[in-house]
Amino acid sequence: MSTEGPAPLARLVAELSRLPGIGQRTAQRLAFHLLRAPDEEAFALGDAIREVKEKVGLCEECFNLAEGPLCRICADHNRDRATICVVEQPADVIPFERTHEYRGLYHVLGGALSPIDGVDAEDLKIAELLSRVGRGGIGEVVLATNPTTTGEATALYIAERLRGPQLAVTRLASGLPVGADLEHADEVTLGKALAGRRSLD
Amino acid sequence: MSTEGPAPLARLVAELSRLPGIGQRTAQRLAFHLLRAPDEEAFALGDAIREVKEKVGLCEECFNLAEGPLCRICADHNRDRATICVVEQPADVIPFERTHEYRGLYHVLGGALSPIDGVDAEDLKIAELLSRVGRGGIGEVVLATNPTTTGEATALYIAERLRGPQLAVTRLASGLPVGADLEHADEVTLGKALAGRRSLD
Numbered sequence: 242m243s244t245e246g247p248a249p250l251a252r253l254v255a256e257l258s259r260l261p262g263i264g265q266r267t268a269q270r271l272a273f274h275l276l277r278a279p280d281e282e283a284f285a286l287g288d289a290i291r292e293v294k295e296k297v298g299l300c301e302e303c304f305n306l307a308e309g310p311l312c313r314i315c316a317d318h319n320r321d322r323a324t325i326c327v328v329e330q331p332a333d334v335i336p337f338e339r340t341h342e343y344r345g346l347y348h349v350l351g352g353a354l355s356p357i358d359g360v361d362a363e364d365l366k367i368a369e370l371l372s373r374v375g376r377g378g379i380g381e382v383v384l385a386t387n388p389t390t391t392g393e394a395t396a397l398y399i400a401e402r403l404r405g406p407q408l409a410v411t412r413l414a415s416g417l418p419v420g421a422d423l424e425h426a427d428e429v430t431l432g433k434a435l436a437g438r439r440s441l442d
Numbered sequence: 443m444s445t446e447g448p449a450p451l452a453r454l455v456a457e458l459s460r461l462p463g464i465g466q467r468t469a470q471r472l473a474f475h476l477l478r479a480p481d482e483e484a485f486a487l488g489d490a491i492r493e494v495k496e497k498v499g500l501c502e503e504c505f506n507l508a509e510g511p512l513c514r515i516c517a518d519h520n521r522d523r524a525t526i527c528v529v530e531q532p533a534d535v536i537p538f539e540r541t542h543e544y545r546g547l548y549h550v551l552g553g554a555l556s557p558i559d560g561v562d563a564e565d566l567k568i569a570e571l572l573s574r575v576g577r578g579g580i581g582e583v584v585l586a587t588n589p590t591t592t593g594e595a596t597a598l599y600i601a602e603r604l605r606g607p608q609l610a611v612t613r614l615a616s617g618l619p620v621g622a623d624l625e626h627a628d629e630v631t632l633g634k635a636l637a638g639r640r641s642l643d
Contacts, residue, residue, distance in 0.1 A: 247513075249494045249509065252494075253494045256486050257490075260476075260487075263472075269536070270462065280495055282457075284491070286457040286491060290487060290488040292454070293450040293477055294477070305447075306448050306451060308450065312448075331447065
C-alpha cells in the first residue's frame with residue numbers, strides 16, 4: 242500500500258512536484274491545501290491553467306504573449322514604433338513594463354544562443370527581427386538579453402547582423418543594482434560598474 | 443493596460459499566488475512554466491486538481507482521506523485494530539506510515555482545540571473517537587497531536603475524556619530530534635528531553 246494516501250492525492254502531489262522549484266514536501270503541502278480549499282478555489286486554479294493554455298499564444302509581430310494575433314503592446318497605437326527592445330523571454334517584458342519608462346515595442350527571441358544546448362540562430366526569432374528592422378522606420382534597437390554568457394553572445398551576434406548607418410543598436414547598462422551593498426557585489430558586476438562609470442556633471 | 447501580460451496569464455498568476463507559501467514572483471514563474479510546458483503536462487495538473495476534489499473524501503471510521511467510504515488503512519485487515527493513533531490532520535498520517543513502525547489505526551481530529559480561534563471540542567472529531575473507543579476492542583490510544591500549545595491542550599482534553607481502567611492512553615515522546623545539534627536546541631525542547639530522559643540499561 243502507498244504510504245502517501247489516496248491515489249488521486251498522490252497523483253496531484255506528483256504533478257505539482259513537476260513544477261520548477263516545487264519539491265516533494267511543498268507539493269504535498271499544496272496538495273493538502275487544495276484538498277481542504279473550497280471547490281471554487283481549487284477549480285478556479287484548474288480552469289486558469291486550461292484557459293492560459295487554450296487562449297494565450299504568441300504575437301505575430303513580436304512573439305510576446307498574446308490573446309489574439311497581436312499582443313497588447315504591438316496593438317497599442319500610443320507606443321513609440323521606432324524603438325524595439327529585444328528580450329529573451331516573454332517574462333522579460335514584464336519588468337520593462339513595470340518601469341513605466343519604456344514606451345517602445347519589443348521583440349521576444351524565445352531564448353539565447355547556446356550552441357552547447359543546441360540553440361542556434363535559427364532556433365530564435367532573429368530572422369524575424371532582421372525582417373522587422375528591414376521594413377524600415379526603426380531608429381533604435383535596445384538589446385536587452387540577459388547579462389549572462391549566452392545573453393551577451395546573443396546581443397553581440399544580433400548587433401553584428403543589424404549593423405547599419407541609420408540604426409542605433411544599444412545594450413542595457415551593466416553595474417551595481419540600486420540598493421545593493423558594495424561589500425557584497427561580485428567582482429564581475431563591480432568590474433562592469435567601474436568600466437561603465439559616468440561623470441557626475 | 444496591465445503590465446502583466448494577457449488576462450488569462452494574469453488570472454493564472456492570481457490563482458497560483460493564493461496557494462500557501464507562493465508569492466507573486468513564484469506564481470509568475472510557475473505560470474510562465476505552465477504556459478511553456480507541453481499541453482499534456484499542464485492539463486494533467488488541472489485534471490489532478492479536479493480529480494482530487496471530486497474523488498477524495500473522508501473515511502467514515504477515522505476521518506483520514508479516503509477514495510471510498512473507508513480509507514485504505516481502515517479497510518486493511520492486516521492492521522492492528524486494537525490501537526488508535528490520534529492526529530490533528532490527514533497530512534499527519536503520512537509521516538507515521540513512512541516509519542513503517544506503526545501498524546495500528548488512526549483517528550483524524552480535523553484540527554486542535556483553540557478557543558481563541560473558535561475551535562471547540564464539537565468542531566473536532568472527538569465525540570466520534572469516544573464512540574469508537576466505547577464500542578470496545580481498543581487497548582491503546584496514542585495521542586499524536588502536535589507538540590504545540592493547542593496540540594498539548596487537545597491531548598490533555600482527550601486523555602481526560604478517555605480515562606478508564608482498560609485503556610492505555612499514551613503521548614508521543616518530546617525531546618531532541620535525531621541528528622539535531624545540542625547547541626541549537628531550543629530550551630523548551632531541551633527541557634522536555636531532560637524531563638523525559640531514560641536509563642541506558
